[in-house]
Amino acid sequence: MRIIPIASGKGGVGKSMVAANLAVAFAQAGKRVILADLDLGASNLHLVIGHQAPQLGIGTFLSDTRSDFSKVVADTDIPNLRFIPGDTEIPGTANLKPSQRKALVKRLLALDADILILDLGAGTHQSILEFFLLSGQGIIVSAPTVTATLNAYVFLKNTIFRLMYTAFLKDTKAYNYLEKLRKEGSGLQRLYLPKMLQDIKKIDTKSYNKFKTNVDRIHPRLIMNMVQDPKDADVAAKIRRSCEVYLDLKIEHLGIIYRDALQDTSLAARLPITIYKPQSVLSQAIFRIADKILQSDEDNFTLTDEEINDTFQEAAVEAETDFENKMEYVEELMHSGALSQGDLIETVKTQQIEISKLKKESNFLKYTLSRAIREGFKP
Template sequence: MRIIPIASGKGGVGKSLVAANLAVAFAQAGQRVVLADLDLGASNLHLVIGCQAPKAGIGTFLNDTKTDFSKIIIDTDIPNLRFIPGDGEIPGSANVKLMQRKALVRRLLSLDADILILDLGAGTHQFILDFFLLSGQGIVVSAPTVTATLNAYVFLKNTVFRLMYTVFTKGTKALEYLESMRRDSTGLQKLYIPRMLQEISKIDPESYAKFRETMDRFHPRLIMNMIEDPKDADVAMKIRRSCEEYLDLKIEHLGIMYRDNMQDVALSSRLPIVLYKPQSVLSQAIFRIADKILQSDDEDFSISERDIDESFQEATIEAETDFNNKMEYVEELLHSGVLTQGDLVETVKTQQFEIVKLKKENNFLKSKLTKAISQGFKV
């Protein structure tokens, strides 16, 4: 069974949109798919795929791990797609105990399916990181805003540190060193991972070798969502460079997705966008990403620098192509009368308002960064 955890550093970047629509795309391709809502405390994935409010879900199981797990799995109206609801009533993943987590992992891994998609909560709680690490090829969804890209990087950084704590066992010099770095508050520059790994390779070669082997099988994938312009796709390169330079981590680019107001219409209609408007630019991007995943080898985690380069180059080309298709689509709507000039004006006004907000946000972050640098803080 192929496991696809989908996470994000912050909320509001379309993570659940990606999870739900990829699940439908896989199901339409003939795969037996299970979609699980693990965004505990904020579970609303059932709305995206058009299911009724669930009476029981993962929260039910966590409250009583002896519950028959099959009872909370729902057959959807979409062929080949089953759904496991979360629970919006329980206070979130922070309250899930270790034994509950292990019991949930066992049930999920024993499912009879071709693909298991895990829609994880936003953020870097240990529960989220552990489920993301169930696969070496988890997906991180980001948007091109400064906060979204920064949080995507922070999520991956925390994932690498969580991987260290998983590999470095109690009593090893590697774990002792890691703990000393965590307790040391003299500066975050000491958490420069490549430098840390060099030190660990000297003091604990065995632990270092185990971690290196694990890292060689860990290659997260990136989806850049909600882009407005082809230039927005370039932001992905910043995440890549930061991961390689500061985390010693290679990431692959799965592709880009343009912001589409039609998604809001699809959501209000309780239908995934790939069913509501399969020919839309957004839907075609999702189908394209689904094809890339299906064509990749789930068991071969090796990836070359050339493969990574090609994935980023391909995403850049897709951004240009989709933008042209999007413009053609708008022209068709204008000529057909479905989209009036008034609608177009309102859309432009909305985008201008969002740009102003982003500029303010960017200026605020720049001022914080300048202040931090002036105080001798190194990012």
């Protein structure tokens, strides 16, 4: 069974939309798919796929981990797709105990399916990182905004630190080294990771080798969502550079997805957009990404630097092509009457608001950087 965890550094970047529609694309390709809502405490994935309000969910199982887990796995109206609802009604489901997490992972890994998609919560809670690390091919979804890209990078950085604490046994020299930095406050966040690893290799080679074995099986994949202009796709290169320079981590680019107002319409209709409007630019991008995943080797997925370059170049070309298709699509909607002049004006207003938010984020980032420089901050 191929496991595909889907995460984001922050909320509001369309992670659940991506997870739900990828599940539909895989199911339509003939794969037996299970979609699990692991955004515990804020579970609403059932709305995206048009599933009825769940009577049972993961929260039900967590209340009694000896119960029959199969009862929370529900059939859907979409052929080949089953669904595991989350739970927002039972307190504490967002903060799993280690025993609960272990029991849940055991049941998830025992499921009978071709593909298991895990829609994770936003942020870097330990449970989220643990679920993300169930696969070496986890997907991180970001938007082109400064905060979204920064949080995507922070998520991956925390994933690396999680691997460190997993590899470094308590009271080893490597563990004590990390703890010393952690107790210094922001030491872990500010230290240059390759330099940190060099120090650990010198003082505790055994722990370092164990960490390297674990980290070498991690090859995160990036999806840039909510793109509005081909230039937005360039932001992905910044995430890549930060990961390679500061984390010594290589990431693959699965592609871009343009923002589409039809997504709100499909959500209101309680249908995934890949079913509601399969020919839309957004849906076609989802199908394209799903094909890339299906064509990749789930057992041997290490890419060379040249192959990684190709994924980023391909995404840039797709951004240009999809933008042209999007403009043609808008023109068709205008001529057919499906998109009124008022709708177009409202879209422009929304974009102006987004631009204003971006300017504020940019000014805040400039202020933060200049203050850090004045205080002698070193990455």
